[in-house]
Amino acid sequence: GAVVSQHPSRVICKSGTSVKIECRSLDFQATTMFWYRQFPKQSLMLMATSNEGSKATYEQGVEKDKFLINHASLTLSTLTVTSAHPEDSSFYICSAGGGTDLTEQFFGPGTRLTVL
Amino acid sequence: GENVEQHPSTLSVQEGDSAVIKCTYSDSASNYFPWYKQELGKGPQLIIDIRSNVGEKKDQRIAVTLNKTAKHFSLHITETQPEDSAVYFCAASITGTASKLTFGTGTRLQVTL
Numbered sequence: 001g002a003v004v005s006q007h008p009s010r011v012i013c014k015s016g017t018s019v020k021i022e023c024r025s026l027d028f029q030a031t032t033m034f035w036y037r038q039f040p041k042q043s044l045m046l047m048a049t050s051n052e053g054s055k056a057t058y059e060q061g062v063e064k065d066k067f068l069i070n071h072a073s074l075t076l077s078t079l080t081v082t083s084a085h086p087e088d089s090s091f092y093i094c095s096a097g098g099g100t101d102l103t104e105q106f107f108g109p110g111t112r113l114t115v116l
Numbered sequence: 117g118e119n120v121e122q123h124p125s126t127l128s129v130q131e132g133d134s135a136v137i138k139c140t141y142s143d144s145a146s147n148y149f150p151w152y153k154q155e156l157g158k159g160p161q162l163i164i165d166i167r168s169n170v171g172e173k174k175d176q177r178i179a180v181t182l183n184k185t186a187k188h189f190s191l192h193i194t195e196t197q198p199e200d201s202a203v204y205f206c207a208a209s210i211t212g213t214a215s216k217l218t219f220g221t222g223t224r225l226q227v228t229l
Contacts, residue, residue: 004159006159034216034217042221042222043205043219043220043221043222044160044205044219046216046217049216093159093160095159097215101211101212102212102215103148103209103211103212103215104150104162104165105150105162105217106162107152107159107160107161107162108159109158109159110157110158110159112157
């Protein structure tokens with residue numbers, strides 16, 4: 001149980017284009033999903049918390065208009081990187097809150113974004 | 117907010133030896149402490165967690181200890197194997213819906229033959 005998938009696993013795009021990343025909880029309903037960003041050899045940095053049916057809560061320093069998050073259902077959250085630039089190249093990881101008291105987080109396999 | 121420190125940043129052990137990774141946290145309200153293993157190019161995988169109502173938890177070769185008074189917790193891996201080589205992250209949060217995890221900086225464990 002507690003399987004989270006992400007699509008795509010890798011994406012290469014040109015500077016100025018937008019990229020959408022999907023995060024799905026496959027075997028449970030996730031009221032809350034989280035989006036993280038991870039640079040090489042660094043820890044995970046929380047970008048935003050996404051609650052189903054409401055607006056995402058962004059961490060300080062994360063641009064809301066650049067990283068659009070939609071959590072339209074209990075099994076799907078999407079992150080859209082708008083007008084991507086090379087500095088947005090990173091490993092993006094989502095997680096879904098679950099477990100008996102929804103405290104545990106189950107992570108997806110990540111999406112490697114490369115912006116040329 | 118919560119701050120989690122993790123040591124060491126790198127750890128090399130011989131196969132069969134034990135490995136210990138330590139973390140400290142700052143927020144006394146934190147009561148959930150998971151450990152994640154991340155292999156290269158993959159997402160973190162939960163390997164064990166502990167809540168503040170217990171001091172120790174064990175799952176086969178992996179154990180976690182928690183000292184609430186000192187605000188530190190540790191991961192212990194016994195009889196290490198090459199497949200244990202990965203980056204390990206500790207984290208802390210407060211239980212409940214939408215509880216945010218604060219991660220440590222990670223420990224790169226290398227198990228050599």
